[in-house]
Amino acid sequence: MEGDECNFPPDSSDDQSQRGSVASSATLSRAQDVLIYLFGDSAVHLSVEGLGSVTVQELCRTVREALHIPESAQDAFAFWLSSPLLELQLKSRHQPYKLCRQWQDLLYRFTEASEEDISQDEPCLQYRRNVFYPRSKELQIADEAVLRLLYEEARSNILTGRYPCDPEHWTSLGALSLALEEGTDLDGQKLTTTIREKKLSSFLPAHVAMGGGGLFSTLRGKSSRQAGLEQNLQEEYRKLNTSAAGTSPLELLHQYLNTCHTLPYYGSAFFFGEIDKPVQGILQRGKRKAVSVGICLDGVYVMDVKEKHVLLGLHFNELSWDHSYPEEEGDSHILWLEFDGEEDGTPVNKLLKIYSKQAELMSGFIEFCVELKSVSEGGAAAETDGEPSLSQPPAGQDSKNGRGGRRGMLHRQSSVVCSRVHSLSTISYVDNGKEIKRLKPKRAASFFTRQPSVTTYSAVQVTESLEQG
Numbered sequence: 001m002e003g004d005e006c007n008f009p010p011d012s013s014d015d016q017s018q019r020g021s022v023a024s025s026a027t028l029s030r031a032q033d034v035l036i037y038l039f040g041d042s043a044v045h046l047s048v049e050g051l052g053s054v055t056v057q058e059l060c061r062t063v064r065e066a067l068h069i070p071e072s073a074q075d076a077f078a079f080w081l082s083s084p085l086l087e088l089q090l091k092s093r094h095q096p097y098k099l100c101r102q103w104q105d106l107l108y109r110f111t112e113a114s115e116e117d118i119s120q121d122e123p124c125l126q127y128r129r130n131v132f133y134p135r136s137k138e139l140q141i142a143d144e145a146v147l148r149l150l151y152e153e154a155r156s157n158i159l160t161g162r163y164p165c166d167p168e169h170w171t172s173l174g175a176l177s178l179a180l181e182e183g184t185d186l187d188g189q190k191l192t193t194t195i196r197e198k199k200l201s202s203f204l205p206a207h208v209a210m211g212g213g214g215l216f217s218t219l220r221g222k223s224s225r226q227a228g229l230e231q232n233l234q235e236e237y238r239k240l241n242t243s244a245a246g247t248s249p250l251e252l253l254h255q256y257l258n259t260c261h262t263l264p265y266y267g268s269a270f271f272f273g274e275i276d277k278p279v280q281g282i283l284q285r286g287k288r289k290a291v292s293v294g295i296c297l298d299g300v301y302v303m304d305v306k307e308k309h310v311l312l313g314l315h316f317n318e319l320s321w322d323h324s325y326p327e328e329e330g331d332s333h334i335l336w337l338e339f340d341g342e343e344d345g346t347p348v349n350k351l352l353k354i355y356s357k358q359a360e361l362m363s364g365f366i367e368f369c370v371e372l373k374s375v376s377e378g379g380a381a382a383e384t385d386g387e388p389s390l391s392q393p394p395a396g397q398d399s400k401n402g403r404g405g406r407r408g409m410l411h412r413q414s415s416v417v418c419s420r421v422h423s424l425s426t427i428s429y430v431d432n433g434k435e436i437k438r439l440k441p442k443r444a445a446s447f448f449t450r451q452p453s454v455t456t457y458s459a460v461q462v463t464e465s466l467e468q469g
Contacts, residue, residue: 036063036079037126040152044127057092063127073146076138078130081123085111089131089269096125110357111272128153131269132372134297135261147253151180154260161205161308162270162292163263167232174203175236176256184240184247191237195230203233207308264313265301268294269365273335273356275302275311276425293335293354295365297373300337302354311424312352314339316370323363335359352424 032051036044036059044066048054056079064074079090081099085107090096099106100123107118129150141147157163158173165173178186182194200209211225240247260266274288291311294301299315320338332355341350356362 034059034125037124038149038152039126039128039156040148051097053095054097055092056090056094056096059096060092067127067149068145070143070146073141073143076130076133076141076146077127077149080126080128082126083121083123085113085117085121086123087270100125110361112357129267131267131296132369133267134376135267138257138267139261142250144250144253147250147257151253151256154257154266158260159201159205161207163260163265164303164308164310165205165263169259169263170204170208171232171236173256173259174233175240176252176259177203178233178237179240179247180249180252180256184237186237191234192230195233200226200229200233204229205308264298265294265296265303265310268296268301270294271356271358271362271365273354273358273362275352275354278425288355291354293356293362295362295369297369300366302337302352310418312337312339313418316366316373321363321366323359325360333357333359335362350424 031047031049034046034048034051036046038044044063046059046062046066048059048062059079060074060077063069069077079094079096081088081090081096081103083103088099088106090099103121103123104118107113107121111118113121127149138150141150154163155173155177158165158170178195178198181198186194195203203209209229240252246252271293273291273293275291277287277289290305292303292305294303299313300319300321301310301314302312303310314337318339322336324334324336326332335354335356337352337354339350339352341348354362
């Protein structure tokens with residue numbers, strides 16, 4: 001099944017926008033100039049006839065020819081409509097012009113943006129990585145132009161903090177970017193000058209390069225911090241010349257993407273939402289934290305937008321999910337994630353609520369990824385064999401819970417890639433009859449029916465004593 005078979009759910013506004021009719025057919029039948037944006041501040045300029053009815057499939061064919069994308073890699077990319085408020089991967093049958101005319105309707109439906117922001121928002125048509133393209137196939141690509149497109153997108157996600165990563169990752173990736181842009185023969189003062197002219201934010205994530213803290217800490221420590229980052233970047237760059245991996249552009253591109261592949265959320269589609277903050281007192285109640293939710297073929301990752309780290313990472317066989325619509329005015333759309341956890345040493349099931357108008361999109365996305373994964377389970381099993389889950393205990397150690405088929409506890413480590421379940425405000429309940437928090441209505445199975453067919457997730461079990469209690 002191809003990636004263009006799933007995206008935002010159908011709506012009556014797909015047929016006719018509330019904003020009014022599109023331009024006259026006479027105007028749109030003539031050739032129109034169209035810009036297809038790429039990562040890396042470049043674009044493909046096309047002249048398109050019949051713009052009002054041209055489909056994504058037709059545009060894909062034209063863009064692949066313009067960029068000389070080989071047939072073997074044609075599924076690696078897809079068309080997206082993107083703006084700061086919303087990002088949507090399009091299906092092959094979609095007509096981008098008509099969707100652009102309906103953009104405000106989509107923003108009202110899927111975002112919490114103000115009327116003023118919605119009226120000023122304008123999407124661009126992007127040619128970028130297909131969320132449903134497997135990493136295993138990406139590793140086989142040998143065309144430099146294709147790898148360059150993938151590199152530019154990955155680099156953008158690293159620099160903007162969309163892909164949280166640890167210091168050893170961002171330093172290595174920064175050095176590879178420097179080598180790809182300036183070559184591998186810089187040395188001494190020339191290397192220092194190049195980094196300072198380009199600025200650290202061209203090679204390291206913005207929140208790292210710019211630092212944080214107040215005015216005093218900035219004035220006092222910025223120069224020494226910058227010097228330390230520059231030194232680390234230079235040392236990593238010099239290692240490239242002695243690396244056995246090679247320093248040709250093709251080899252450097254492969255190294256960059258291979259490093260990004262170690263990040264479990266690489267290639268994800270991202271959605272915006274909020275979660276409850278843990279209660280820390282009477283005055284702290286009711287506050288929420290902004291999060292981004294990355295969903296890819298491997299799982300779901302909830303990330304702290306401000307702190308740039310993972311709050312929760314789950315493979316699909318480690319969760320159940322569902323979404324709910326507002327029941328009353330003022331209520332929120334909610335994506336529910338149910339997973340294993342621990343409360344004071346007691347194994348429990350946990351529920352995380354993600355408040356977002358994009359809950360319906362996320363739920364559909366998860367469902368489609370699960371279907372894709374089940375279809376390609378044979379190939380995926382060979383690909384991921386020996387690859388430990390973030391939530392699996394180290395090899396040779398039994399699950400702490402000692403319950404048949406139940407996965408190990410989520411590791412709480414300092415790495416930004418690892419889950420921080422202790423910092424989440426979740427609803428907890430147990431399956432051994434000892435009630436921590438009563439959830440109504442009582443259920444004798446998982447709260448949600450949406451689960452992968454093969455799962456290590458242990459659904460809640462209500463014992464007789466709890467049923468009667």
